[in-house]
Amino acid sequence: MHVKYKTVKCKRVLGNLGVLATRFWTKQSFDPYVGCELNCIYCNTGVGFNTEKSSPVIYVKADAPKILEKELDVLRKKVVLNMGVAVDPYQPAEEEYRVTRQILEVLNKYNCPFALGTKSDLILRDMDILSEASSKFHCCVAVSLTTLDEKLAKLLEPNAPTPQRRLEVVRELSRAGVMVGVWLTPIIPYITDNEESIEEVVKAAKEWGAKFILGGSLDMRAPKKIENFLKENFPQHLPHYERLYMWRKGAPTYYPIDSYLYGLYWKFIMVCQKLEFEHFIPHFGSRRQALLFYLRNFGKFKETPIFELTQILNYLPVSQDFLQIIQIKYGDNILAKGFLRALKYFPH
Numbered sequence: 001m002h003v004k005y006k007t008v009k010c011k012r013v014l015g016n017l018g019v020l021a022t023r024f025w026t027k028q029s030f031d032p033y034v035g036c037e038l039n040c041i042y043c044n045t046g047v048g049f050n051t052e053k054s055s056p057v058i059y060v061k062a063d064a065p066k067i068l069e070k071e072l073d074v075l076r077k078k079v080v081l082n083m084g085v086a087v088d089p090y091q092p093a094e095e096e097y098r099v100t101r102q103i104l105e106v107l108n109k110y111n112c113p114f115a116l117g118t119k120s121d122l123i124l125r126d127m128d129i130l131s132e133a134s135s136k137f138h139c140c141v142a143v144s145l146t147t148l149d150e151k152l153a154k155l156l157e158p159n160a161p162t163p164q165r166r167l168e169v170v171r172e173l174s175r176a177g178v179m180v181g182v183w184l185t186p187i188i189p190y191i192t193d194n195e196e197s198i199e200e201v202v203k204a205a206k207e208w209g210a211k212f213i214l215g216g217s218l219d220m221r222a223p224k225k226i227e228n229f230l231k232e233n234f235p236q237h238l239p240h241y242e243r244l245y246m247w248r249k250g251a252p253t254y255y256p257i258d259s260y261l262y263g264l265y266w267k268f269i270m271v272c273q274k275l276e277f278e279h280f281i282p283h284f285g286s287r288r289q290a291l292l293f294y295l296r297n298f299g300k301f302k303e304t305p306i307f308e309l310t311q312i313l314n315y316l317p318v319s320q321d322f323l324q325i326i327q328i329k330y331g332d333n334i335l336a337k338g339f340l341r342a343l344k345y346f347p348h
Contacts, residue, residue: 001229002055003037003055003056003057003058003092004055004056004057004058005057005058005059005060005093005096005097006057006058006059006060007059007060007061007062007063007097008034008059008060008061008062008131008174009061009063009185009320010014010061010062010064010067011067012067012071013030013064013067013068013071013081013103014028014030014068014071014079014081015028015029015030025236027041027075027079027080027084028079028080028081029081029082029083030064030068030081030082030083030088030103031061031083031084031085031086031087032060032061032064032083032087032094032097032099032100032103033059033060033061033087033089033091033093033094033099034058034059034061034087035047035056035057035058035059035087036058036086036087036088036091037058037091037092037093037159038088038091038119038120038157038158038159038160039157039158039159040156040157040158040160041155041156041158041222041225041226041229042156042186042218042221042222042226043155043220043221043222043225044221044222044225045086045087046225058091058093060093060097060099061099062097062099063100064099064103065099065102065103065105065106065149068103068106068107069106069109069110070111071221071287072106072107072112072248073110075122079112079113080113080114080115080138080324080328081113081114081115082114082115082116082117083100083103083108083115083116083117084116084117084118084142085117088117088118088119088120088160089117089118090118090119090120090122090123091120092159094120094122100126101125101126101129104126104129104130104133105129106197107133107139108129108132108133108136111136111137111315112137113137113138113328115131115137115139115140115141116140116141116142117141117142117143117144117183118142118143118144118287119143119145119157119160119166120160121161121165121168121169122150122227123169123173124169124172124173125139126171126292127172127176127178129210129337130173130176131176131177131178134176134177134178134179135177137169138179138327138328139179139213139330140178140179140180140181140211141173141178141179141180141181141184142175142178142180142181142183142212142214143166143169143170143173143180143181143182143183143210144182144183144185145163145166145167145182145183145184145201145204146184146185146186146187146188146192147163147188147192147200147201148163148164148200148201148204149163150162150163150164151199151342152191152192152243155229155233156188161324167205168208169203170182170205170208170209170210171208172210173209174202174209174210174211174260175209176207177239179209179211179212179348180209180211181205181210181211181212181213181214181279182201182205182210182212182213182214183213183214183216184198184201184202184205184213184214184215184216184268184297185214185215185216185217185283186216186217186218186219187215187216187217187264187268188218188229188239189217189218189244189256189260189264190237190239190240191234191239192335193217193264193267194254195267198215198267198268198271199274199275202271202272202275202277203275205277206275207275211278211279211346212275212278212279212280212281212346213279213280214280214281214282214283215264215265215270215272215280215281215282215283216270216282216283217226217256217260217261217264217265217283218256219254219255219285220245220253220254220255221254223245223247223328226241227241227247233273239347243255243257244257244260245257251294254285255285258289258292261311262293262296264282265282265284265293266283266297268280269282269301270301273301273302278344278348279344281311281314281346284315287315287316287317290311290312291315292314294308294311294312295312310344310345311344313343313345323340323343325347326339326340326345327340
């Protein structure tokens with residue numbers, strides 16, 4: 001499929017994350033591109049999503065770096081800017097337009113904390129900026145990894161690098177001193193949600209140098225693509241999805257039902273604790289959902305009650321903001337490091 005690129009004017013860069021703040025722990029987000037060439041089957045931003053278009057278009061926010069510099073210059077306090085929320089900032093268009101790299105140069109210039117999520121090995125091109133930024137202020141990179149099964153990965157993420165290559169990216173960033181972790185997301189119900197599959201990814205992430213891991217269940221942002229994918233590859237699971245996402249009741253729910261989600265995250269936490277992965281957290285759809293999970297399971301995990309209390313603190317807005325301020329402003333202080341370590345805080 002031939003993809004066209006078109007530059008568009010960008011009115012602003014800084015934008016509120018909203019509910020996704022429960023996942024990324026950041027207040028602001030920005031995507032350098034509109035549309036994504038990786039075409040993951042679980043995402044609605046892929047250029048193949050609208051099949052009526054014979055020539056899909058990726059829109060490039062080419063003037064964003066200049067606008068960002070003006071916005072940062074007038075900010076009273078630093079913010080954590082997250083890139084890679086809706087689309088991959090290192091998709092193929094980045095090779096030509098280098099918008100992500102220019103954004104990173106501005107952030108590095110102003111010592112502005114940032115978080116970055118990607119599946120692409122193109123990020124290694126910007127190792128110089130990432131390494132320098134990591135030595136001066138808080139920044140982190142998360143590499144998305146859904147499965148180690150290369151055939152399945154090709155079905156799920158047809159234009160993304162192989163799982164093996166993404167692990168190599170984790171290792172190279174880690175060796176360069178960058179705070180890098182893995183997003184085990186989405187975990188696909190009845191396909192990659194078994195304990196063996198989860199443990200395989202968590203173990204590999206740890207062995208290849210990941211400092212943290214986030215587990216997130218499949219959300220239903222692209223129900224038609226998911227349905228078609230299941231019909232073609234896993235038709236036996238369609239009835240399960242009708243129950244989990246309530247397809248029979250009209251518009252599907254965004255997240256699976258709580259009973260499934262709680263069971264999945266119990267499994268994820270137990271695997272992480274078994275493998276002694278120091279920093280991990282599951283992604284819930286809301287703070288209320290997260291708090292109910294930990295309250296219901298209070299005293300049932302290792303290192304209880306410290307584990308449950310620290311997880312709850314990570315989901316409360318007041319403590320979340322306080323911990324983030326400590327990390328950003330005093331992260332290099334020995335006492336601050338000890339305090340954050342005791343609370344198992346890891347902004348990602």
